[in-house]
Amino acid sequence: MSEMLKTGAVIGILGGGQLGRMLSVAASRLGLRTHIFEPSANPPAADVAHQLTTASYEDHDALRAFAATVDVITYEFENIPTSALDVLESLRPIRPGREALRVSQDRLTEKTYLAELGLKTAPFANVENAEDMEKAVAEIGTPSILKTRRFGYDGKGQSRLKSTEDAAQALADMAGAPAVLEGFVNFSHEVSVIGTRSADGQVACFDPGENVHRDGILHTTTVPARLSAGQRMDAVLMTANILNSLDYVGTMGVELFVTPEGLIVNEIAPRVHNSGHWTQNGCAVDQFEQHIRAVAGWPLGDGKRHSDVVMENLIGDDMERVGEIALETNAALHLYGKADAKPGRKMGHVNRVQVAAKG
Amino acid sequence: MSEMLKTGAVIGILGGGQLGRMLSVAASRLGLRTHIFEPSANPPAADVAHQLTTASYEDHDALRAFAATVDVITYEFENIPTSALDVLESLRPIRPGREALRVSQDRLTEKTYLAELGLKTAPFANVENAEDMEKAVAEIGTPSILKTRRFGYDGKGQSRLKSTEDAAQALADMAGAPAVLEGFVNFSHEVSVIGTRSADGQVACFDPGENVHRDGILHTTTVPARLSAGQRMDAVLMTANILNSLDYVGTMGVELFVTPEGLIVNEIAPRVHNSGHWTQNGCAVDQFEQHIRAVAGWPLGDGKRHSDVVMENLIGDDMERVGEIALETNAALHLYGKADAKPGRKMGHVNRVQVAAKG
Incomplete structure (x- = not known):
């Protein structure tokens, strides 16, 4: 299956959270449908999906029925039980493939893998x-x-x-x-690269974003990041190295520490990534669409940035500020449709497009 | 109901075509759900809606059941049978209201109304x-x-x-x-203004776009349009005049002819409009979200344009070019998920973001 999925084809997505939700919207822009598989009730992705299966990853009959309705399978999180993957893989292609999941499900395996690729880690x-x-x-x-x-x-x-x-x-x-x-790594700041690899091996990376965390959760991503031209090139080459060595198909997030001795890989995520949400309002083709394109056998977009963006996560009672944010100029809200604004829960994000003064 | 609809609230949309589809995606960004009412099978909007009712506008039981599940009702087309509106209006607010539909459903009524407002028409x-x-x-x-x-x-x-x-x-x-x-009006070009009025009477207009038609169907919209500062102001004031006089709530498209004697109103559409699709990639808040905000009792975004855009409709076998367009830099595809690319059928559009060369 390296031909382009056509209008009306169905992408199965494991996981119905906000990433599945935004993947589903991106699929719709290409004329594709999604079928969400999610154990918990009322998942955010169901609001914008063609079909929903509510079942456990242990329910192999449900997994088989799900697979029968889709053309290809992808996922929004990396901790999918191995037995579920075994069932699904026998029926439909899973993209990104098992190797990316095997490596990223375990920090030790991941760090060993990255080190063996010649990349610096802590x-x-x-x-x-x-x-x-x-x-x-x-x-x-x-x-x-x-x-x-x-x-x-x-x-x-x-x-x-x-x-x-x-x-x-x-x-x-x-x-x-x-x-x-x-x-401990003595880093000045953290950046991340969102890169995508297509089914035929083409790689496209978005401009690196600079991440600020608060209470262990991503707070803001600012694009462009503070990086020299050389660092920027290194960041992209490191990401391409990882994507190619995993024979990866889809979008990946790579977090990097910036140190005087160079860039150090913190971790990788084999999926669309919170630090890539800025692309929704900074690029004509965003990280979600790049992922869908890869999974659907489409060519990638070039991922060029048309605008600078600052992305801010809305966590828990940040939702109380939504009324104010809605009034800001050049602020794009993205809410996830979650009913309970529990502390620490990701409820949405806002992309603030940075517009240079012009005549 | 002038308070903001909250996360999980449901907007009922009459009509399941591409406009309903894009309204549904916009609703999701605000954490809202949609329920589509559409007589024909497999409507484009169903791919991204929380719920779908497939029934005729003559099926009053189905209309009542639909109304019972939603908080407010809107529509993607103006030719809704009056009897259906009577049933729905007794159960839930309909936005924009009946007056806008009454005026725009009949060209004679519309032109008479516009002329009585003091606006020039043919x-x-x-x-x-x-x-x-x-x-x-x-x-x-x-x-x-x-x-x-x-x-x-x-x-x-x-x-x-x-x-x-x-x-x-x-x-x-x-x-x-x-x-x-x-x-016959001797006009040099056609422009349109997409304006929105909120439930509390606030008005926001997007920058006028310049339209080129081909075979009677919109071909491209280019923003900014060729207009003098004075014409631009006239266009916006005329639109605000129409929105206010109709006590309108939602987004409206106003087509204007540019003539040496000033702007002449061609027609109005009481809904989101094809010539406003450029806003999806030129503004942080697009015409679909402005409409949803108005209908949901939210404040409007300011609708400022952060990027220039050329929108091109993809009609019928233009779909054969999708593979090429997918490779273009700064081109955002929006396909509608329609299976049959019949001649003259609107299958999608592409927004080409115009980026000035920068360092």
Whole structure:
């Protein structure tokens, strides 16, 4: 299947959150339909999808029925159970493929993979027990950070070590889950590159964005990022290297630390990424459409930026500011349709298009 | 109901074509859901709607059931049967209101209304029979054009009179339908203003676009249009005048002829309009979102243009060019998901963002 999916073809999306929602809208712009598979009720993506299956990833009959209605399968999150993937893969192509999921589902595997590609990462060591922990702290030192190998996101499953005295508590925080101790990187700022690779191996990257986090959650992405021309080139080449070596098909987010010694890869996400939401209002073809194009066997857009943008996430009670933001000039709201504005929950984002004064 | 509809509220949309489809996507960006009412099967809007009712406008039970699930009702086309509106209006607010529909459903009523507002229109006369036709031709002369009073669009239901000899044939072309004879206007180009009025009477207009038609169908809209500062102001004031006098809530398209004697109103459409599609890639808040904001009791965005755009409609076998267009720099595709690319059928459009060279 390297031919372009045609009008009315169906893309199956595993996961019905805001990323699935925005993927679904992007698919519609290309005349394609989506079918969302999501265990929980009233998923955000269902508001804009052609079809919805509400079922567990353990329900193999539901997975088979889902696969039968779609032309290709993609996903909005990386922690899909392996058994579900086995069922689906026997019926329809899954894009991006299994290798990207295998690598990114486990921090240790991911960091090892990146290091073997010749990319710089923070120093890291595997920690499964107290003995590992002792060795790891001796090797990597403090300050450092212990992170679960699997299922971490938005700062969850992490524990900081200010000194060696914090080691026991950090290990206890993991509650027995395998973890990785990561050394402290002295970086000036974080940037990310959103890159896409098509089914026939074409690569296109958006301009790097500069990320600011708050309470462990992405707060803003500003484009363009503060990078020299050389750093910008490095960032894109590193991303292309990862995409090509994984034989990747789709959009990926690559987070990079900017240090005096060069760019260091923090982590990769085998999917559209929060730090790429600015592309919706800064580019004619956004990260969601690039992903859909890749998955659907279409050629990629060139991803050129027509406008500078500052993206701000709306978390929890930031929703109270929506009425004000709606009045701002050149501010594009993107709300996710979630009913409960719980603290720490991503409710939407706003892209502020930066317009130079003109006559 | 002048308070803002909240996350998860439902907007009912009468009509499931491409305008309903793009309204539905815009609603999703504000966290709102849509329910589409459409008689024909597989409507384009259903791909991105929360709910779909497939029923006739004569099915009053279906209309009542539809109304019961929505918070407010809007529409994507003006020719909704009056009996359906009567049923719906007793149950939920309809925005824009009945007056806008009454005026715009009939060319004679519309032109009379606009003339009484003090706006210039082409000379016109009512034609219901041969006697009317003779009087009308004597008064208005040729070249002129005979148009059905109701249900005309994209050049359908029109017959041109090059000389008085064409009068009989033109009248026969109307097949007994009441018509209007319109005098020829010597205009240099056509522009249109897309304006929106909120529930509390705020008005916001997008920059006028310049329209080029081909075979009676809109071909391109270019923004900015060729207009002097004075003409631009006139165009916006005329639009605001119409919106205010109709006590209008929602987005409207106003087509204007540019002549040496000033701007002449060609026609108005009480809905989002093809000549406003450029706003999707030229503004942070597009015409569809402005309409949804108005209908949902939200404040309007200011509608400022951040980029110049040329919109091109993709009609019928223009779809064969989609593969090429997908490769263009700064070209945003918007396809409608229609299976059959019949001649003259609107299949999609492309917004080409015009980027000034920069460093």
